[in-house]
Amino acid sequence: MDLMKNVANTSHLRSAFCQEGGGYLKRANPTNLTDIFNKYASVDKNGEKFMSPEDFIIKYLGLFDGSNYNKESVKLLAAIVNTSKTGLISYTEFQAFEGLLCFPDALYKTAFQLFDTNGNGVVSYNEFVEVMRKTELHRRIPFNMDSPFIELYFGKDRKRLINYAEFSQFLHDFHEEYAIEGFRRADKSGSGFISVMDFQDIMISIKSHLLTKQVASHLIEAASHNQSGSRVSFPYFIAFNSLLNNMELVKRIYLNVTNGNRTQEVTKEEFMHSAQLISQLTPFEVDILYNLCDVLHQTGKIVYNDLNAIAPEHYFKQITRSITKLSAVSSPEDRGIFVQILESAYRFTLGSVAGAVGATAVYPIDLVKTRMQNQRSGSLVGELMYRNSWDCFKKVIRHEGALGLYRGLVPQLMGVAPEKAIKLTVNDFVRDKFYDKKGNIAWYGEVIAGGCAGGSQVIFTNPLEIVKIRLQVAGEIAGGHKVRAWPVVKELGLFGLYKGASACLLRDVPFSAIYFPVYAHTKAGLADENGYNHPLTLLLAGAIAGVPAASLVTPADVIKTRLQVVARAGQTTYSGLWDAAKKINKEEGFRAFWKGAVARVFRSSPQFGVTLLTYELLQRLFYIDFGGTRPTGSEQKVPVGIVAGQPVKNPNHIGGYEAAIPIFSGIETKFGLCLPKFQVPNTS
Incomplete structure (x- = not known):
């Protein structure tokens, strides 16, 4: 899905968490925040209590395993809240972060603060490189920091500073450029083709956040089925990624064909006609869509559930079921x-x-x-x-x-x-x-x-x-x-x-x-x-x-x-x-x-x-x-505090903080910026 469209969807978070009346959850009052902050703050300095990075990331949010975690990752994530960059989170910063979570662009703001390591309101080339080189993504497939793309944003001398608005566009474009960079690295001969194995490796390494389990397990089969061989062309690679980026648009096209009916089977011709009327989805992308659905279900037609099988759940779940059920375990x-x-x-x-x-x-x-x-x-x-x-x-x-x-x-x-x-x-x-x-x-x-x-x-x-x-x-x-x-x-x-x-x-x-x-x-x-x-x-x-x-x-x-x-x-x-x-x-x-x-x-x-x-x-x-x-109908419009389908267990996640874990998770699932969770063994 297009990242800008995804971030626009965070308006749901604002309505869900920050409405002063009539919403699902109202913002937490200061008394509750003070009690919660004091409960987790373990550092006492000059008579004032502070949260350490471990207090906030591990004890409060529960993002990492407290017995084995990567300290550098914890510091980087905690620095999002610690805007003064002192290494400790004050109550004022804790309270201010709740306000940040209530913005409609909270996902991008949070990502910006992750890269703004100096806390001066802009991101420099050095700051960007410092954070990127600590991610699992860069370790798997290093990005060429001397590429023309980086030069266009940070300048030829890498001295240009990027403000928040420009950074949001940069982060979106960088993510797409990363996939192309991965293709270039795999296409060593410059033929415009890569092997299906390289295609699978790039998609799982760089675009894993766009893949459901079904799609991830059928990447080679899907590519071979569409390309009629053991190689994947650059046009197919771009079309495949464009399709995954625009799955919400694909769903709208389907619903336009069926007038809202989610069980009606739609042929490729019917879908293509609607796609050309309301979108810029290319015929190649439509071919890939139907081939992918055919690989998954082998029917030659698609229904709405086929599209759900391709589009992953995002950093907060958007409920799209009407009569289906949500199961908390594989079998009751x-x-x-x-x-x-x-x-x-x-x-x-x-x-x-x-x-x-x-x-x-x-x-x-x-x-x-x-x-x-x-x-x-x-x-x-x-x-x-x-x-x-x-x-x-x-x-x-x-x-x-x-x-x-x-x-x-x-x-x-x-x-x-x-x-x-x-x-x-x-x-x-x-x-x-x-x-x-x-x-x-x-x-x-x-x-x-x-x-x-x-x-x-x-x-x-x-x-x-x-x-x-x-x-x-x-x-x-x-x-x-x-x-x-x-x-x-x-x-x-x-x-x-x-x-x-x-x-x-x-x-x-x-x-x-x-x-x-x-x-x-x-x-x-x-x-x-x-x-x-x-x-x-x-x-x-x-x-x-x-x-x-x-x-x-x-x-x-x-x-x-x-x-x-x-x-x-x-x-x-x-x-x-x-x-x-x-x-x-x-x-x-x-x-x-x-x-x-x-x-x-x-x-x-x-x-x-x-x-x-x-x-x-x-x-x-x-x-x-x-x-x-x-039971049918029991879901909220925006279920709060859900990561990877699991409800947040910490009862102290109140008010805007219900969105904290989905937002932190969103940095990884939307931008692929996965920080290592566990310590890397010291082999020196």
Whole structure:
């Protein structure tokens, strides 16, 4: 990826760490910083505490192994913070560095301070050479410091000083020049070709930060496949690197072709047409892209996950998933049973709270829906009690008070926890079985997973719904005695609690089979270009998915309601699913199967929207890493303090300092400026 574009992305760091209101993290207050500084500062000088380089780099940031580290590297990195260049970090410098991390160009500023060893605000030729010669990169492939490129920036006499703005451009250009220098060294005959082995060595030595494990392990195969031989030309070398530098642009081109769909396969011709319209990606680069994808997956077409396999994760992770999962270990089964139980309890708790919030928010609509469905119409069943849903709502308020709208809420809430827990768990479990090697899932896999989820919940929902429904309709009988849940349970008995279960299955299986796939695709469609969903889009996705799911299964819901309600004197009774369907159609007509459809949509749609919004927000706010599969949607827009996919373990990384480790890591992963981590053995 182009370095300037990468650094522009550090604006996310500012929004994530330095917003004074409404951000993910606010800047650390001075009191917290003072306490943390004093905790790690081991040097007392003239009554003032200071951090040594080891205190900051090893103890606080934890970048190197404290038992075996390269002292020169530690000093160089600590000098980024120690702007006075005294060798010790004062509290003022510690505090000032937090401010630096909040700048949108923090990565370049940090790199500049690494090279500004004198702390005078400019970088000289000698300072640049001093730092570069200590890097692992220069040790592997020495750069010609007398090259015309160096002369253009530092002058023929190497006396020109470079300020920060010029240095940022220099560092970008130097990185690209380094790769060309590596090619020149390998092309000893000046033929414009190098061997595939030299190509692999240059890419791994100089451009390793642009390589994923998949690409790194297939470099020779990819080069041989495209160049049709054992040599790599200079144009191929430049095009290959240009492609890796511009993978974010490649992703945008793909999404432009598919209108945001991340699973649609795209041919080379389709991609080329879009590339020529919105970018300067060359046909050669497109050829390399498709050849590389073919080497990795051998399909001849590309999907979004192919591009993720080529583009590496950067110094802070940019989440691009919509329905995929983030796993903290290679396999969840690697964890102990106790940890898995804790994780289940954690998810169960979040699902309970989310379900309770969603159910409570729309419960009055659910009560109206139930009474409308239970109302018998036609010449054989007497006078109508309610003209429509609005009339039902007004009469409940008038005769039973506002609390009448919440009759049966308690058993409903009792059922929400196990229902949501088992539904979400089964859906995720079955979906996992249908994912292919590319991380995609076919539509029928989504439908089957949703259907299994809906079927699994009936064991919990049917008993509680039958109790809820009988409590909801109890208020219709004028002067009737107050009905409570426990007497209803005792009256029904174990088998009675599952009366209407067949209709419940007929409703819940297709509902979930429709809902979960529609929600997944709607959520993906509403996500931003990085695959992230804001709370409003989560709510909207859940609500939209509920419309077709709730409306299309209304007939089954009507039948279930009739089977579970106690018929009053003169009302028709039903012996089963088919009997109820025939009698309703005969006595009330086909339209009776759609009673309460509007109320059902207005209840189910917002309920699931609120439930899933609450569930995903709770996961973002209270996420605990149990090392297993992370539930969909639990990620932050910019996960903080992550290096190489691992969360920062130091709880004292607060405020802007959450960005410290990703920024330090970024100096290596973006510029290839890897300082040696361990001591070089003294052989003298």
